[in-house]
Amino acid sequence: MIFNKNTGYKHEHSVLFLLAFLMLSGLLELKAQEPPPRPIRINATAQGLSFGAFYHGVSGGTITINPLGARTSTGDVVLLNLGSPHTAALFEVHAHPGTVISVVNGLDATLTGSPSGTMALHIGDSNPASPFVSNVQFNVAIPLYIGGILTVGNAAANPPGSYTGTFEITIVRE
Numbered sequence: 275m276i277f278n279k280n281t282g283y284k285h286e287h288s289v290l291f292l293l294a295f296l297m298l299s300g301l302l303e304l305k306a307q308e309p310p311p312r313p314i315r316i317n318a319t320a321q322g323l324s325f326g327a328f329y330h331g332v333s334g335g336t337i338t339i340n341p342l343g344a345r346t347s348t349g350d351v352v353l354l355n356l357g358s359p360h361t362a363a364l365f366e367v368h369a370h371p372g373t374v375i376s377v378v379n380g381l382d383a384t385l386t387g388s389p390s391g392t393m394a395l396h397i398g399d400s401n402p403a404s405p406f407v408s409n410v411q412f413n414v415a416i417p418l419y420i421g422g423i424l425t426v427g428n429a430a431a432n433p434p435g436s437y438t439g440t441f442e443i444t445i446v447r448e
Contacts (some may be wrong), residue, residue, distance in 0.1 A: 291341065294410070298305075298424075306332055309326045312369075312370045312373070312412075313447070314367060314368060314369040314370075314375065314445065315367070315368040315369075316365055316366065316367050316418070316445050316446045317365065317366045317368075317415075318365055319364045319365065319366060321359070321361055321362075321363065321364035321431075322363050322439070323339060323362060323363035323395075323420065323421070323422050324358070324359050324360055324361045324363070325339060325345070325360055325422075325424050326345060326353065326354070326355075326356075326358045326359060326360030326425075327353075327355075327356040327357075327358040327378045328347065328351055328352040328354055328426070329351070329352045329354060330349070330350060330351045330352070330353060330426050330427075330428070330429060330432065331350035331351075331352075331428075331429070332428055332429065333349055333350050333428060334349055334350065334351065334352065334425070334426045334427045334428050334431070334432065335347055335348040335349015335355070335426055336348045336349065336351065336353040336371060336423050336424060336425050336426065337351055337423070337424045337426060338398065338421070338422075338423045338424075339360055339361070339362050339398070339421045339422055339423075339424075340362065340398065340399065340402060340421045341362050341398065341399050341400055341401030341419040341420060342362065342419065342421075343360065343361050343362045343419070345360045346436050349426070351409070351423055351426050362401070362419040362420055362421045362422075363419065363420040363421075363422075364417060364418070364419055364420075365417075365419075366415035366416070366417060366418070367407035367408075367415065367416040367417075367418050367445065368412050368413070368414075368415060368416070369416065369447070370408060370411075370412050371408055371409060371410065371411065372407065372408065372409075373407065373408045373447055373448075374405055374406075374447070374448040375404075375405060375406055375407070375408060375416075375445060375446070375447060375448070376405040376409050376445070376446040376448060377400045377404040377405075377418070377420070377443055377444075377445060377446075378404075378443065378444040378445075379397035379398075379420060380397060380441055380442030380443055380444065381442070382394050382395060382396050382397070383395040383439050383440060383441040383442075384439055385424070385437040385438060385439035386421060386437065386438065386439060387432065387433065387435045387436065387437045388435050388436050388437075388438075389433065389435055390391040390433060390435070391427070391431055391432040391433055391435065391437070392437075393424055393425060393426055393427070393432055393437055394424070394425040395422050395424055395425075395441060396409050396422060396423040396425070397420065397422050397441055397443060398420065398423055399420075399421055399422035400418060400419065400420050400421075401418070401419040401421075402416075402418070402436040405414075405448065416432070420443060422441070
């Protein structure tokens with residue numbers, strides 16, 4: 275107990291208050307800033323963007339694969355079901371819950387044919403649609419599907435064959 279000579283009053287309430295404050299302040303977690311953002315991870319899978327088999331006439335057209343894998347065509351492009359798969363590209367994204375993720379499409383890509391020819395590939399939409407929020411734990415993969423639009427020229431510019439190429443997307447963690 276503390277005794278004050280001037281008033282003769284004991285300051286035990288002040289001392290108890292001070293002790294209680296010091297004990298409780300040790301239980302509170304104070305932060306000066308939020309923790310740094312956690313990194314995300316993206317993996318390409320074996321499922322690439324594939325337009326399947328088709329035939330085209332004199333004027334050409336386009337083939338679209340949407341992020342769900344559905345295929346449509348325009349112009350005089352005829353879609354064939356000959357066992358060749360048509361699929362959206364599949365990536366696996368790992369992110370912590372609450373992470374906002376955006377997909378930024380790269381420039382149009384050029385597919386090179388064998389034996390000859392080139393076709394333009396425009397990167398399409400994604401599923402889930404960008405931006406999206408991770409609602410799973412980091413160890414659970416979020417499937418990310420990317421579609422595209424293939425521009426097909428006439429038969430002279432794009433003879434039958436196999437056309438391959440690569441495209442770029444950027445994943446932004448917000």
